Every structure is written in C-alpha cells, then in structure tokens.
Amino acid sequence: MSEGDEQTGFHLRQSTTDDLSFAREITCRNMLRYYMNYDLLWQDDAFDIAWAGRENWLIVCGTTPAGYFSLSRDARALYIRELQVCEAFQRRGAGSWAIDQVVAMACRERRPAVRLTVFKNNPAQNLYRRKGLVEQGGDDCFLRMQLDLSTRVL
Template sequence: MTFHLRPAAPEDLEFARDLTCQNMLRYYIHHGLLWQDEAFDVAWSGRQNWLIVQGDVSIGFLSLSRDMRALYIRELQVAEAFQGRSAGSWAIDQVIDMARKERRPALRLTVFDNNPARNLYERKGLQVQGRDECFLRMQLDISTHVL
C-alpha cells in the first residue's frame, strides 16, 4: 500500500503531539531535557504540517519550515507500528522533491545524536554539519543526487 501526504488540520495537533512525545520522550529523558506540550503546540502553529497517510490511516507527520537558505524538517515522526516499512524514507523523498521544486539550496534537520533515525538520514544523503550539545545538525545540498 502506498503513502500520501495530507495537509494537517488544527484537529491533527493532538495526534502529532502525542506521537512525538511517544517517539521522543526516551531521548528527552536520556539527555535530561523536559518535554513540554505547550512548546510543541507553539512550534506546530508556526510550521507547515503534513500527515503521512497510508490508505485512510494517519501513520505519521512532517513539520517543515523554510528560509532562503534551506527547507527544514522540524519533525518527522512515524508511529512505531509503521516504522521500518519505508514511510520515513518515502517522506524524506517527498521533502527533497519539495526543496528541489522550491529551488532551496539545502535540506536541513536536527536529530538527537543517539537516535537511530540518523542512519536513515545518512542513507538519504544528509551529512552531519555540526553538533549542538546532544543534537546533530545535518544537511543535504539539493544539487546532490538522492538515493
């Protein structure tokens, strides 16, 4: 079954917040950071958000922002039951395509240094550009061929 993106609606906020907390809380705890629902909600309201849908089931979401230098993946979350089934890889391909169409010079994201999603990002051509405490800053130059 294939995936598609659907623009997120205000009623999708709770799904996205709960999914992010479920997926990320262990990293927050490991690094001594405090999860705050309110902070997630504020960030969500200032971004372009898409649900990752398979059939008629929302299995994850993307949260994006932009500036003149890059398209930024602020969140890419896939429900645990659907991880390892290519949804994340497919979603990254969609964002790379968006960046190309928008003629953004780069795709950027930040990932916890101990998050295995880093391996997926590296397979997709993103490279570590720097480190901020427990986070890695990664980038794909859009002129780079994507696998």
C-alpha cells in the same frame, strides 16, 4: 499535494488543527526517551506553539495516519523540524518516503538544501545518512545534518 504513491501506499495530506493531538502524542511517545536521556523537559505547550508556526503534513497509509512532518523555510534551506512515524509503520518505508517528499518539495522550490536536527543517540540518523544527509555540526545533544541540493544533478 495529496497525490499518493501506488508502490508504497503512502500519501500526504496537509494537516489541520484537528491533527494537533495526534502529532503531539506520537512525538512525545517517540521522543520522550531522548528528552529523558539528555535531561530535557517535554512541554505540551511548547510543542503546540511550534506546531502552529510550521507547515505540517500527515503521512497517511490508506486512511490511517502513519506519521507526520513539520517544515519551515528560509533562503538557505527547507528545514525538517519534525519527522515522526508511528511505531506500526516504522521500518516499512514511511520515513524514507517522507524524506523523498520533502526533497521533492525543496527541489520544486529551488531551495539549496534540506536541513534537520536529530538527537545524537537517535538511530533515525542512519536513515538520514542513507538518504544523503551529512553531518554539519552539533552540540551535546544534537547533530545538524544537511542534504545539499544546489550541486546535485537531478
């Protein structure tokens, strides 16, 4: 999947091991404040292990990496494990566009839902709600959100 979107200028590129340092850096930069807020420890090694076990896609604008997302799957859903957008591309539609790409993947694969987890104090949950994801539960730190595709008319 590398087709671009003429309207937004974004396209996807499947990531390689060469993209790991970019992904780790942007994730740490974007998420460290949430980790600190909940007294969680950021660990590069844990990130690297998780990255290796997921399907990772770079969000690219022209030739510039704008962010990435990581996916996993089971029979119940396509899971967004990470969705990170570089600060320069935030509030420019990259996150919304990326979610649209994931939803399209889930529909093509006939997955019943798209799921993700977000820190309770992360304003990205507002984007997820606008894209149709609804809260399904949570804990002290996180909200679990889901977009049910099995009943949608597409």
